[in-house]
Amino acid sequence: MKNKISPILSMGAVLFSFMLTTLFPSCNDDLAADSYYTFTGEMMSDFLNNHEDFSQFRRIVERAGRMDLLASRGARTLFPPVNSGVEDFLKERGYASVEDIPASFCDTLVKACLVERTLYTYNLSETHQESNQLDLPVIIVTDGDTVDANGMTLSVINRRAAIINELKNDSVENGVVHPVDKVIVPNTSLGASLLDDNHKDFTIFYEALKRTALLDSLSRYRDDDYEVWKNNYKEFTQSMHIGNEDYVGKRPDHRYSGFTLFIVPDKVLYEKYPDRFNEDMTMDQKIDALYDLAVEKYNDNTSASIFGLDKTEPASGKTYKELYWDKSSLKSRYNPLNMFLSYHILDRLFTSTAKLINCWQINTAYADPTEWVGTMLDFSSIKLEKVYRTIDPAVEYEREFYINHSEACMYNNYERIRGAHLTTPENADNFSLNVAYYYVDDVLAYDQTMRNKVMNTRMRIDFMTLWPELTNNNIRLAGNPTQAYNSGDNSEDGTEAGGFNYYLPPGYLRNVSISDNTTFFISRPIVYWSNMGGDVLGILGTSYDVTFRLPNVPPGTYELRLGYCALVDRGIGQVYVDGIPQGIPMDMRYSASDARVGGLYNGGKGWRNKEENSSGIYTSEELEENARVMKNNGYYSAPKSVFYGNDGNDAPRYSANTCTIYYNQDNLMRRKICNVEVKANTHHTIRLRSVLTSSESGNFTLDYMELVPIDICGAGGLGEDLY
Template structure:
C-alpha cells in the first residue's frame, strides 16, 4: 500500500471510529492534499509557484526533486518571491549571483525527511535544510504556523510522491552571521554584549567548522561496517565536525529590574556572587582572567553546544521516560567547574526549568517570546531572571543524585545533529564515529564509537546509547572525561544493558582500578549478582530487600524511571523489572575539589562495550534515594 493511500485510509478509519466525525468536513479541510507527482513536477504545474520553480530550474535543484528520495519543501508563493526581489533591490532572479540563488533554494528544502504539519512543535525542526540551517516553527493560537517567525504557511501538507510541500507567504532569509555578530545587533541586550566583549569571552564563540576533519568514502564505509550487528540498522559516519554555541542572556530590562543599569553595576553584582563563591580570587581585577567575577558571570551563560529550546531537554524526554518522574539534564557551561541544571517538571508540566531551588521553588525560564534566535554557529535565548552560580545553586546540585546520559557528555553529538534527532523505529539509527572525533572520549585508532539514536525497542535512559566496537583481535581501551562534580563523597555507578555481545572489562576512576574486572555479559539473575524478579518473592514483593542484597554484591537494578516502548527486545514494565538492565557500583570516592573526573575502561576479552549513563550520588542521600 502506498504511503498516500495509507494516510487517506487512516483518516477514513478514524472518521468511522468516532461517530461525531464529519467525513465531508475532513475531506474539505484537507488533512492532506494528495498527488502522485514528483515534487519537481508539482512545482512546475502549480501556477502559484512559478517563480520558485524558476529558482529550482536555474539552480539545477529540480532534477533532485524529480528523483526518488524524501523531501520537505517550504515553497514561497509568487507574491512572496516578488516581495523578496524588491527587499533585496532586485527585479528578478537573474539579478542574483549563482551562489546566492543556490543558497536561497537550499534554504527552503530539507533532504531526507518528510515533515508534515501535524508533527510541528514550537521550536526548531529536527533536520536542517540543505543549506545546513535549522527552521523554527511557531504555532499560533488560531491553529496556523509561522516559519522562522515571519513566514506564514498558507497551504500545508501537499503530499507528493517523494515528499511534502508547505506553501509559505514570505521567502526564508536566515541570518548569515555568527552568534557574536547577531548579539551585537540586539540593542536590548547591550549590557550583556558589552560585558561579553570586555571579558574577551566573545573570542570563545567564533568557531564554526573543524576544517582539519576529513573523511574519505572508503574510511566512512569502514566505520559503518564496524558497527554492523545482527540487528537491522542504518549507519552513518559523520561527514563533518561542526562547532556550536548557546548563549543565555538577560535583557537590559531584566538587569534594570535588579538595579543593573550599566557595566559597572554588573561588575558589582558579579562580585557579590562570585567573590563569595571563590573568596581566594576576590582580588583579581583583570576581567579577562577566567577567575575574575565578571568573567565567571558571563562564562556561566555560555555553552559549547548549540541547544535550541527543545534540545535542552525535550528532545531527550522520549516515550521511554515515565512522565510521572521529573527529568533532569546537567550542562557544563564555560564557567570553570560549574553546572547548569535543567528540569522537566511533571507536576506543573513546565519544561526547561533552569537551576530550580527545591526549597523555594524558584527557577529561571527561557522567554517563550524570544527564544531560538539563530546564527550560523549557534543560538541565543532570553531568560527571565539573572543566571548565576550562587552558593544556593551549588548546594542544590551537590546534594542530589547526578545522572548523566552518556551522550550528554559530548558536545559533538549535539552540534552535528546526532543527539536529539528522531530515529526511524523500523531500524536502529547508528552513527559510526572515528577515534578522536569526541574530544572527551580518548581511545585507540582501532576503536569505533557507535552512537545509537533513541529507538522504541531499546530500554535505555533517554532512549539512546553508546557502544564501542574494535577491530578483530583488538581490545578497547578508553577514557571518558565527565563534567565537573562538586566536591564531596560520592558513590559512582555506570548503567548498562547486559547481553551476549559484551565482554569482560576493568574499570578505573581517575586512574585507580575500581575493584575486580566485570563480565558485562552476565545477567542480573546470575548467582553472583542475585537479581530477583520483582513480585516473585512473597516476602519481598517490591524487591527492596533484594536491592540491599544486590548492593552488597556491587550492583543495582536499573532505574524505574524508563522503559522499552516496544517489548520486542526487552521486557518488563521498567528498567527496574529487567534483569539485563543493571547499574554497576564502581565504588565510593571522596573528591576534595570540584573538578572533572576520568572514567577509564579496558577490555580484557573480545566483545563490545556499552554504556547508557553515569551516576554520581552523594553518600549523604543514599539512605533516602528513590528507585527512579
Template sequence: MKLNRLNLIRGIQMLFLVGIVSFFAGCSEEIDDSNYAIKDKPTLTELITGNDSLSYIKAILEEVRLSSSDRASSLSSVLSARGNYTVFAPTNEAVEAYCEKITGSKDVSQLTYEQKQLIAYSCIIDCGRANAYESAEFPVNGSFLNTNLNDRLLSCVVNENDVYIINGTSPVQTADYEATNGYLHLVSTVIAPSGNNVAELIKSADNLKIFGKLLEITGLQDSLAIEKDMDYENDENLPETRYWSSVAYQGSNQNWDIPRHRYLGFTAFVETDSVFQKEWGITMPQTNDFGDITNWEAIEPQIKAKVQAAYPDATSDDPKNPNSAFYRFVAYHFIKGKMAYNRFVHHCCEHNYRFGSNILEPQEVNYTVDIWDYFYTINMGSDGRRGLIKVLQVPTGEHEIYLNRISKYDNGIKGTYKEISTRPYTTGSGINIKINANNGANDNNASNGYYYPIDGILLYDIETRRALGSERIRFDLTTITPELISNNFRAIKYQAFQHGYFEDISNETDGTEIYYLVCGWNGYGYWHDYQGDEYLFSGLYDFILRLPPVPIDGTYEIRMGSALNPSRGMCTIYFGESPDNTLPVGLPFDLRQGTNYNKDTGTFENYEVPYIKDEDLNFDEDLIIENDKELRTHGYMKAPAYFWDTMFQSSARDQGYGSLPALRRIITVADMKANKTYYLRFKSSLKKLDSQFFLDYFELVPANVFNGTEPEDIW
C-alpha cells in the first residue's frame, strides 16, 4: 500500500454495509441483467445521479456509448454494472469552463458528440481484475497502471499543497466516494489529454525552445508523429476475438485475446534551455509573439560546435542527414515505447524487496537496491546504428531516476549489493543524468508518448559508450519489445500476440505461438522470473530476435536467463548479423533438465549441469568460485543473486536444484561492433506441438567482465 500524502476533504462516505465482492469484468458493448451489481452500496451511476454538481457529466454519460456499435451500451449503463471502475468526474463548473474554452459558450449543448465522448472516455479508468483506485493508491509521481477508455494513461502528481493533480491540469476536489463497482472522485477541471504528439508537445513548451528547433532542423519531428500501426488495424486476416493456445492457459481455458490495436510511441529525454545555457554556455533563446526563436543565427553555431565535438565521425553538414552530428545528438534522446515515469523500471523481486499485498501493484516506498534496465534509441545513422541508454532508479531519497548511471556495489559473495559509489555527472559526458518526472505547468503526456526534462546534456560520446561498455548489460526482454509497453500490457495481464506484432521479433513460422505472462495475474506461483514476467513461445516455434546494440566494439559473452521446467522443450540457437543468415552456436539447449546434487556422496543426478548450492559448499568462497567455473565449462551459470523467486523463498542463485532450476545459459562469445545489429534465432529441436520455450532476460557481457583480472561478481 502506498502512503497517502494527501489531506484531502474526503467525500461523504455512503453509510451502507459492504456488499458482495464484484466479479472482475471489463467494459463490454452490451449490458444484460445478469451483469448488474447486487449491492448495499450505490453504483457509480447512482452516486453521480445523486450529486447535483455532476448533472452535466451525468447527461454526457447517458448519451455517450462505449463504442460506435448500435448495440453498444451507454457509459451510464456501464457504470451501473459489476466491475472495477475509477471515475474522475468533472463538476458542472469544470464542464462549463471546458465548453467555453473550446466553443466560446458555456452552453454544454453546443458540444459535439465527439467532444462529449472525449470528456467521458478521458475520465473513466476500467481497472479490469485490479481494484479501482481510492486516493491512497494514486501514484505520487507517474501514471495509473490502467488506461482510460481512450487507451491513454493518466498521470498523477502531488502539488505543493498536497493536492493530487490528474494529468497535469485537473485537481482532485473531493475524493473517495465508494461504490459497489469502484470509486468516484470529483475534479475541478475536465481531464482532456493533449492530442499533440511528442515532438509537437516539446515544441509547444515554453522552456524547450532550443530542443524544439533541433527537432525541426533535423526533420525528426516528422518521424516521431506515428501513433498507431494502421496496417495492423486494417488487417482483414486478424482473428476477430480469440487465439487458441496449445500449452498456455488463462484460468481454466486456452482462449486468449488478440490485441485489437498496435499503438506505437516514443519517450524523450530533453534538455531545457536553461540546461543548455548552464552546461554549454548557449545563448538563451529570444522568441516572438508566436513562440519562434528570433536569435537562432547566434545559437546554431554554438550548438554545432558542441555536437560535432561529441560525434566526430558524423561528418555530414546537412542536419537532416542521419550521419550529421545534429541528427545523431537529437536521435539519442528518443527511445521507442510510451514510458510513464513510474514504468521505467519494474519493481517485483529484486534483492530484499517485497512487493506488498499485490504483485500487480507493487508498493512504492520500501525500495532496497538500485534497479535498472536498458533501452535502445531510434536510429542514429544511415547504417541503422542505435544507441543504448541505461535507466536506473535509486532506492534512497525521492527514488530519483538517472540515465547512464555507473556505480560500484558491495558485490562480494556475502555482500549486500548496496551502492558504494557512483560516477558523477560532468559537463561533456552523458553519464549520471537525472530525469525530472514532469515539466511544471507544461504538459508532458503526449498522444504517442512522453518527454522528460533532464538535468544535464545527454551524449552518446566515446566516454559514455566506454562507461556503458565497462559493465555487464543485463536487460529484460520486455524493454526491447516496446510495443508491450506502448500498448500497456507489461505487468498488467497475460497476452497473446499475432506474428509481426513486435518489430524485434520476426520471421515467425506458422507453428510459432507467442505469449506474455506476468506473475499474479492468474494466481501466484513459484516463478524464477527476473522482474516477475516472461515471454513464452510454444508449438513448432522458429523465430528471430533482434538484440539491442552494444555500446563499444569488443568481445561479448551472450547469455540468457533459463528457468528450466519439464514442460519445456529443446531449442537450437543461431547467431548472426542478418536475420536471414544466422549460424547455429553450440549444441541444442534442453530446457527440460533438472539438477540434483547428493552432498553425502558428492554425485550429480545430471552431470551436464554440475550445480552445487552455495549452502552445500558451506559458503566457502573458494569452493563457490570453483563450482561456478565448473558450471561455465558446461555452458551454464547460476542465476544472479540480484533477484529472488516471486515467493521470496531465496535468491534465484540458490535455486538451481530440483526439477525447476534457475540458471543462466551461455549462448556464445562473439566479436561485436557498436554500429552493427545482431540477431538470435530460436528453433524448436523437437517435433512437438506442446513444446514450451521460455525467454526472460539476457546479458551482453564484455570481456573485461567475464574474463577480467578478477572473477565476475555473483549478482
C-alpha cells in the first residue's frame, strides 16, 4: 500500500508553489525560452528571508547564529521545513514558540538539514545516503511507496520528512534548496537508548540483549585518542598515484565505531517456532526457550572447536562448555545464548541499505551482489546478499536483501538455503549515532547449515568490507560512483561526486600492521574504473610492508586468490600467509596475455568467446583448455559477473554497448597465492612486502580476494563456474 501525505499540506504546497512561480520564478525545463528565470544571486539566506512560508525556520537559523553560513559561498543542499512543519515540531516537543528552543538545539537542527554538496533529486538512486554537518546520515528514499496527494512519488528523508515535489530542486547561488514538510530531527542517542525507545515489537530479543549484557557493549562510538594523534599526520596528501590517475587523499576526520543488529521480532518467533514460543509465556520462559534454541544451533563438535568451547580453563580443569553452558552464565561469551545473539550483531554501522552491499558493477544475470562480513561472534562471518535473480523459487522477493541465502547448486547438493529476509522497521527510528537495527524473518546462526552449505562456495570478498572503520567513517562507498574522474579527485575541496579520497594513518585500522613508510590509500568508487565495485585500496610506498587478518571462514583447506588490474607502473610484492612466503613475488605489471600467464584474449577489451559474441575469436572448447593452461601457471581469468562502465545512473545496469566484462579484458585476472589450511579458533594473517628496489615506487592494489574450498577447485573437485 502506498503512503500519502496530507492533502491539506499538498494543496498548501501547490498554492505556495503558484505564488513562488509568480513572484520568484525558478528553473523549469517546461517553460518557454523567454520565460526562464534570470538568476540574480540569491543565497540560501536570501531564500529564507524572501519566502514567508519559511519564517519559522528562518528564526531557528537566526537563533543558531548560522545565517552568515547560509549567506556564504559554497555548494550545499538545504532541506528547510515549511512553517507548518515547524509548528508540528513545536507541539511534539512542548515548545510554545521557536524562542523556547535552546540555541544549541537550534544549531543542531540547522546542521541536521544541511549537506555540504549539491544534490538534485533527479540524480538520486532509490536509496541515497549522505552526511549532514553533524556527520550523521541523511538517508533519502525514493522508492514509489510514498506519494503525495497527486499520486507523485515522494523522496523521504530519514523516514520522517518528505521533500515537497512542487518546491524541490530550487537552485540558489550557493547550492540547491529542497523544502520539506517536517523538521529533520537527528537521533543523537547511543545504541542502548535507541533500542530502549523502540523495542515494543522485539521484547524477547531486547530482554535477551539485556540479560547477556550485550546491550551494554553497544556504547562504543568515537575514539577520542585519535582526535589527538591524528594531528601527527597532515590533513591531505598531494597527488597520490594509483592506477592511471593522481588523487589527493584526505586524512579521516574521526575514528567512529558502530554496530548493526539483525533482530527477530516477537511475531516471527511465535510464527516460525510455535512449539517453542507463544504470547502467553512469561518473559523468563521466553528467554529459556531462546536459550534452548541457541543450544540446538551450536551443540556440535565443530562449533565447540571453532569457538574454543573445548578448551580447558587452567584454574578449574574444566572446558569452557562445561563451565558456561547453563542459564546462569548468560554474560559469558562462551554461553550459547550470548553466542547466538552476538552473531546477530555486526561490528559496523549500516544506517541504510544503500551502504549494506556494494551493488555497482555486478552483472545480475549471472550473480547477485554479495558481501561477506564479520560479526560480534568471533571467528564467524555472515553473508549479505541483494537477490535480483528470480530463477530461485525459494526467494519470494525480487531485488530484496537476504542474509545467509544460497541458491540451489552443486555445492550444496542442490538444496536451496532460504536464509532470512531483511526489512527496515516501519514507523520507528532504526539508527542512531552508533547503532542501526533491521528486522529479519528468521533467526541467524553460524551453524552447520551456514558453514557446510552456504559457505561451501567461491567466496569473493571485497577488501573494502574487511575493516569496519571504512564503513563506520563513511570512507567506503563515499560519493556518486557514476561521476567519472574529475578535477575534484586531485583537490582538497573534495570530489565533484561528493566525499573524498582517503589515506589512512598507521593504527587507524584494527588488526592491521603498517610500516612507517607505507601509505594505505583508498580512492572513491568510480564505475568507469576496472576495480570491482568501482573502488580500490592502494598500498603505496617505495618499500611498503603490511600485515592483516584473513576473513573468517570455517575450518578447512581453501585456495587463496587475489584479484587485480595489471598496469605497467604497479608494484611487485611478496605475499606471506601466517609469516611464511608463498611462491614467487606477485608482479602486477604484466597482463594475462603475457607468456607467464598464457591467456588467450582478443585484444585489451575484446570479446573472447565467439559463441557469446560475434566479435569473439575463440570457441568455448579453446577457452576451457586455456583456463587449464592459466590455472597451471597459477592464474584465473577475471570473472564474468563483474563489469565496468555504466548504462544509466542506477546500480547495477549492464549493457554490452557501454560496459566491459572483466572476463574479456586481458589486464584483469586472479592470481592464486596458495592453499591455506584454516584452523579452528585461529586468526590467520596475510603479509604484503615490496620487493622493488628502494628507489622504485610501485603500488600494490587490494581489490578483492577469493577463498575457495579445495573440494570445489582442487584436483577431483566439483568444478568452479566462471562467474
